[in-house]
Amino acid sequence: MENFLPNKMRVCDTTGLPVCLEAERFIKLNAVAAVVSLLIGALAGITVALTRWEVVRFVSDLTYYRVLTFHGLNMLIFWIIFMEIAILYFAGTTLLKSRLASPALAWVGFILMAGGALAVNITILQGKGDVLMTSYPPLAADPVFYGGIVSFAVGTLIAVINFFLCIYIARRDRTYKGSVPLVVFGAIAAAIIAVLTLLHGAAIMVPTFLASLGIGWGSVSDIDPAVYRLVWWGLGHPSQQINVAAHVAVWYLLATLTTGARPLSQSVCRVAFVLYILFINLASAHHLLVDPGVSAEWKMWNTSYALYLAVLASMIHGFTVPASVEIAMRKKGFNEGLFGWLKAAPWKDPGFSAMFLSLFIFGFGGGVTGVTLGTHQINIIAHNTLRIPGHFHMTVAGGTSLAFMGLAYYVVPLIWRREYPVKALCRLQPYIFALGLSMMAIGMVAAGMHGAPRRTPLSGVEGAGPWLALLGIGGVVTFTGVLIFVLTTVVAVFFGKSNKGGPIEGWQDMERMKSNLALITSDWQPSKTGLKAKGTVALVLLFMAWFAVYYFANWKALADVWHVR
Amino acid sequence: MAEATTQDEGPPPGTIQKILDNPWLLLVLGIVIPTLSYTVWGLVEWFLLKPAELP
Numbered sequence: 001m002e003n004f005l006p007n008k009m010r011v012c013d014t015t016g017l018p019v020c021l022e023a024e025r026f027i028k029l030n031a032v033a034a035v036v037s038l039l040i041g042a043l044a045g046i047t048v049a050l051t052r053w054e055v056v057r058f059v060s061d062l063t064y065y066r067v068l069t070f071h072g073l074n075m076l077i078f079w080i081i082f083m084e085i086a087i088l089y090f091a092g093t094t095l096l097k098s099r100l101a102s103p104a105l106a107w108v109g110f111i112l113m114a115g116g117a118l119a120v121n122i123t124i125l126q127g128k129g130d131v132l133m134t135s136y137p138p139l140a141a142d143p144v145f146y147g148g149i150v151s152f153a154v155g156t157l158i159a160v161i162n163f164f165l166c167i168y169i170a171r172r173d174r175t176y177k178g179s180v181p182l183v184v185f186g187a188i189a190a191a192i193i194a195v196l197t198l199l200h201g202a203a204i205m206v207p208t209f210l211a212s213l214g215i216g217w218g219s220v221s222d223i224d225p226a227v228y229r230l231v232w233w234g235l236g237h238p239s240q241q242i243n244v245a246a247h248v249a250v251w252y253l254l255a256t257l258t259t260g261a262r263p264l265s266q267s268v269c270r271v272a273f274v275l276y277i278l279f280i281n282l283a284s285a286h287h288l289l290v291d292p293g294v295s296a297e298w299k300m301w302n303t304s305y306a307l308y309l310a311v312l313a314s315m316i317h318g319f320t321v322p323a324s325v326e327i328a329m330r331k332k333g334f335n336e337g338l339f340g341w342l343k344a345a346p347w348k349d350p351g352f353s354a355m356f357l358s359l360f361i362f363g364f365g366g367g368v369t370g371v372t373l374g375t376h377q378i379n380i381i382a383h384n385t386l387r388i389p390g391h392f393h394m395t396v397a398g399g400t401s402l403a404f405m406g407l408a409y410y411v412v413p414l415i416w417r418r419e420y421p422v423k424a425l426c427r428l429q430p431y432i433f434a435l436g437l438s439m440m441a442i443g444m445v446a447a448g449m450h451g452a453p454r455r456t457p458l459s460g461v462e463g464a465g466p467w468l469a470l471l472g473i474g475g476v477v478t479f480t481g482v483l484i485f486v487l488t489t490v491v492a493v494f495f496g497k498s499n500k501g502g503p504i505e506g507w508q509d510m511e512r513m514k515s516n517l518a519l520i521t522s523d524w525q526p527s528k529t530g531l532k533a534k535g536t537v538a539l540v541l542l543f544m545a546w547f548a549v550y551y552f553a554n555w556k557a558l559a560d561v562w563h564v565r
Numbered sequence: 566m567a568e569a570t571t572q573d574e575g576p577p578p579g580t581i582q583k584i585l586d587n588p589w590l591l592l593v594l595g596i597v598i599p600t601l602s603y604t605v606w607g608l609v610e611w612f613l614l615k616p617a618e619l620p
Contacts, residue, residue: 167588179586188588192595199596200604230607238599270585277591281599285607294610302603 002097003173009099012414014503019415023093023100027086027415029110030159031408032493034082035486037117038401041074042482049440049475052468054459064457065130070121072133076396077152077239078117083404084190084246085113085159090411091187091249092166098175101165105158112155119148132455134236135208137228138221146209153201153235160194163187182263182270186249189273194242196281200234226293237284240396244314245276247362247403251321251355254406258352258508259345260519261328264320264526264533272320275313282307283370289379296376303374311371318363319540322356323533327526332515338535349507354406354430361434362399365441366391368547378554381561384455386471387448393441397478402433405485412489413504418496420488427507429484436477443471449557 002009008021047067050058059067093100100106123129128142135141167188170176180188208228211217252269255261263269285302288294329341346352369391373382382388409426413419420426447467448454459468499505506513584590 164588164592179582185585188591192588192592195592196596196599226611227608230611231604234599234604267581267585271581274585274591277595278598282603284603288607293614294607298606298610306602 002175003169004099012094013417013499013501014414017094018097020093020099022103022106023089024415026100026103026106026110027089027411030082030086030089030113031411031415033110033114033117034079034086034404035408035489037074037078037082038482039486040121041071041079042479042486044068044071045075046475046479047071049472049479051457052459053472053475054465054468056472057457057459059457061457062130065132066124066127068455069129069132070124073120073124074117075401076133080243080396080400080404081152081156081239082113082117084194084242085109085156086411087246087250087407088159088163088187088191089166090415091184092163092170095181095184096166096170096176098166098170098173101162101169105162105165109155109158109162112151112158114155116148116150116152116155119144119151123148134232136232137208137223137225140212140220143209143212146205146212150202150205150209153198153205156194157198157202160191160198163191179266179270182266183249183253185270186245186252186273189277190242190245190249192277193238193245193281197235197238197242200231200238204228204231204235226291229288229291230294233284233287234281237287238281240392240400241276241280241283243396243400244280245273247358247400248273248314248317248321250403250407251317251359252324254351254355254403254410255321255325255328256520257410258349258355258516259325259328260332260516261321261324262519262524262526263324264327268316269320272313272316275309278309279306280310280313283310283374286374286379289374289376290383299376303376307374311367314363314367318359318367318543319536321359322539323536324526325356326533326536327529327531328519330531331519331524331529335531338538342535346508346512348427350409350426350430351406351507353427354402354409357430357434358399358402358406361394361402361438361441363543364546365438366395366399368543368550369445370395371547372551372554375551375554378558381554381558382448384453385448386444386452386454389454390441390444390448393437393444398434398437398441402430402437405433406430408485408489409507410504412492412496413499416493416496417498417500418492419499419505420492421496422488423507425484426488429481429488432484433478433481436474436479436481439474440471440478441474443467443469443474447471 002018004018004020009018010021011017012019044067047058048064048071050056051064089100089106092098120129123142123145129145131139131141131145167180179185207216208220208223211220211223217223252263282302285299289299289303325345326341329344334341334344345356369387372378373387373391409420447461447464450461450464450467452461452464452468508516
């Protein structure tokens with residue numbers, strides 16, 4: 001039973017799903033704010049990359065810190081979280097055939113978020129917030145900087161509460177039967193992680209804001225850095241774990257939309273999301289692995305034993321997503337050999353290529369480096385080097401941003417009901433972005449292995465020069481990928497060909513789209529097809545071999561610098 | 566759309582499924598477990614930290 005108010009819904013001409021018009025407005029508003037943040041964050045990003053490229057040295061040292069602060073906040077916080085709120089409103093309404101719980105709350109949340117982001121950005125550009133994203137005391141920024149972050153966080157919390165209210169009224173009004181869909185379950189996981197994140201944000205940023213006004217602690221420089229770092233990273237790292245849960249949900253959605261895939265096991269996928277909810281936020285402790293104030297027991301429990309349960313969850317998703325695609329492709333007749341399904345996959349569909357490349361970069365790059373760097377002993381040779389940004393560019397930019405870009409190639413035609421222009425360029429875009437990002441991240445990791453530090457424009461580290469050049473060149477290619485995405489999306493939204501009254505044009509030929517739709521609308525079970533995901537198992541073995549080589553090579557590197565006699 | 570986005574009625578849910586279907590329980594667990602393991606434990610260690618003696 002649907003619960004839409006009169007004249008407040010429409011039926012999607014492509015999927016047949018009901019779309020709440022109030023929710024649609026806020027999906028659009030948050031998505032636009034996200035893309036604006038992505039564009040300005042990318043402009044700052046290319047500036048940072050060209051400054052780290054030693055022969056270019058694009059901006060001065062002081063400007064570098066300013067631009068890096070701007071880049072970090074816009075890319076890691078504003079772009080990602082605006083987009084996630086758009087996903088929550090989509091998952092909490094359209095996928096549950098339910099209405100937006102409170103348009104008033106959605107307005108309040110959006111205004112606080114947009115106002116906060118604007119205040120932070122203006123303060124940084126005025127030179128009153130050169131404290132980097134982490135704003136560690138005793139570094140102090142203008143009160144407007146902290147106030148803006150608090151405003152953004154409160155707005156996000158209100159939007160998340162609105163999402164939970166959507167879940168509540170959908171359950172109350174029985175708009176769906178049985179369990180919530182898997183994509184919605186993933187969104188719930190992201191929202192729960194967001195609540196924990198925002199509570200930590202409030203616990204540290206509100207007192208810091210008050211201290212910047214001379215209330216409470218006295219001044220920002222009086223705050224104990226050890227306590228600040230402990231609580232701040234309860235905000236800083238989990239904010240990126242919201243991304244992980246959200247982009248995994250997007251993987252499942254895109255796998256379905258682009259190939260007709262169906263999860264191999266609903267229960268296993270859901271348990272993996274629960275492992276995220278319970279354990280992934282402990283990863284915050286990685287940032288304190290060289291801090292003297294907390295014990296080795298605390299560090300090892302939080303970064304190893306307990307966190308490996310969240311790593312297990314990522315490995316489950318990393319298997320089930322491509323395996324579900326493989327089974328769907330084999331069922332459609334692409335059943336030749338080990339990788340015939342992969343060769344025949346819809347690589348010209350940017351929704352699929354973005355999803356698969358995101359999965360590959362996140363797992364083979366971000367996942368392997370993350371687990372390795374999070375090992376207490378190995379961390380000592382990597383902490384505060386460029387290896388760390390190398391890792392998180394592969395998770396956040398290569399994993400989350402690329403998945404969200406792939407989602408946009410479906411959201412714009414379905415929600416805005418306008419088609420993308422220059423489709424050939426759109427088809428290339430995920431490859432350009434993935435290539436540039438991989439070059440950039442490899443450059444960072446390799447330069448970091450030579451000892452190049454992070455968070456500084458300092459150069460001259462022996463052996464790092466060529467890798468910093470790769471970082472710079474990769475940055476240019478990545479920026480090109482972002483620019484193509486932003487420009488084509490903006491043109492699509494404002495000037496794209498309307499598809500109102502009919503299905504979207506789609507990214508695949510008619511025959512492929514029909515076979516996908518046949519799978520999407522039929523009641524088939526992957527486990528009852530008799531088909532095996534042999535190709536994915538081979539990819540998993542390759543992944544495990546690569547992980548073992550990288551992990552133990554790092555132990556060797558540790559042994560080389562730390563002689564035990 | 567496929568099971569990634571919809572789910573049909575099936576047999577009555579088991580205990581695990583009931584837990585998975587309760588977002589409020591997951592919300593409480595998702596706040597309590599990381600807060601105890603990371604934040605509270607970390608803050609307790611900080612409170613118990615003895616000031617270093619100057620040489």
